Amino acid sequence: MTAIYIKIHDDIKHQVETGVYEVGQRLPSERVMAEQFGVSRMTLRQAVTSLVEEGILTRYVGSGTYVASDRVREKMRGTTSFTDIIKSLGKTPTSKVLSYQKTKANEVECDKLQLKKGAQIIRMERIRYADDLPICYEVASIPYRLIEDFQKNDIANHFYDTLENAGKKIGRSEQVISAKIVNKEIAKFLAIKPNAAILGLTQISYFANSDKTPFEYVLSQYVGDRFEFYLER
Known part of the structure; x- marks a missing residue:
């Protein structure tokens, strides 16, 4: 059975690839996204962290999480x-x-x-x-x-x-x-x-x-x- 955070990871990645979230756009807060996916903030954070590690998202302390710019x-x-x-x-x-x-x-x-x-x-x-x-x-x-x-x-x-x-x-x-x-x-x-x-x-x-x-x-x-x-x- 696929872990919940992986499913969320794949969903967010698909949204980035299809332009739902554009390059440089700030994602909603962890609280809002956790509510959207019906999961805990910890589970949501695990999915987002994996996307940051892959270079798809960029996290700025005190500012939020953004779709990484094309490099x-x-x-x-x-x-x-x-x-x-x-x-x-x-x-x-x-x-x-x-x-x-x-x-x-x-x-x-x-x-x-x-x-x-x-x-x-x-x-x-x-x-x-x-x-x-x-x-x-x-x-x-x-x-x-x-x-x-x-x-x-x-x-x-x-x-x-x-x-x-x-x-x-x-x-x-x-x-x-x-x-x-x-x-x-x-x-x-x-x-x-x-x-x-x-x-x-x-x-x-x-x-x-x-x-x-x-x-x-x-x-x-x-x-x-x-x-x-x-x-x-």
Whole structure:
């Protein structure tokens, strides 16, 4: 015999899938839903908790339970451009460049990009969107010698395609993910509240050549309820 909470779980899941509850919509309170299903609040809570664990619902302390937002998902394997990830999900990728400047690499950038002290880079700050929804804020550092023959638009809007069209094959990347708290300025760019928890990503990308030259060092901050990473082995 199927447990009562599983039946409730399946019913709520069906309501989400059929649009009775839409993405981002707040569900009724536990008391109201327990009365609707004719069960105790404990049984109702067990069903809702299982849906939260599956990522179908999201629970916010002091606010309530909501239908989880559709998240952009990146497979942590190989090197894939943000544009390709968004397109593969049937969404429209766009970017807003906040700054784009030629400057001397700092100590960290020299280390990550294997550059000599005083080397020139392009440092680009931008917001990345999926269907006009801000997904991440990023600062990309690129050795100037690699892109001096390209236009700003080639780098800012389709960097990986520009490299590959120039015969430069993209290789592996090194990625480190960490939990962070967003500051007031970046929160405004991402349309979220200051001090909200976000996902920080540090990435170094390399060409697939014999010496595996690094061509990009990126610091990104992703809105946690709009983007997720997953591993595949």
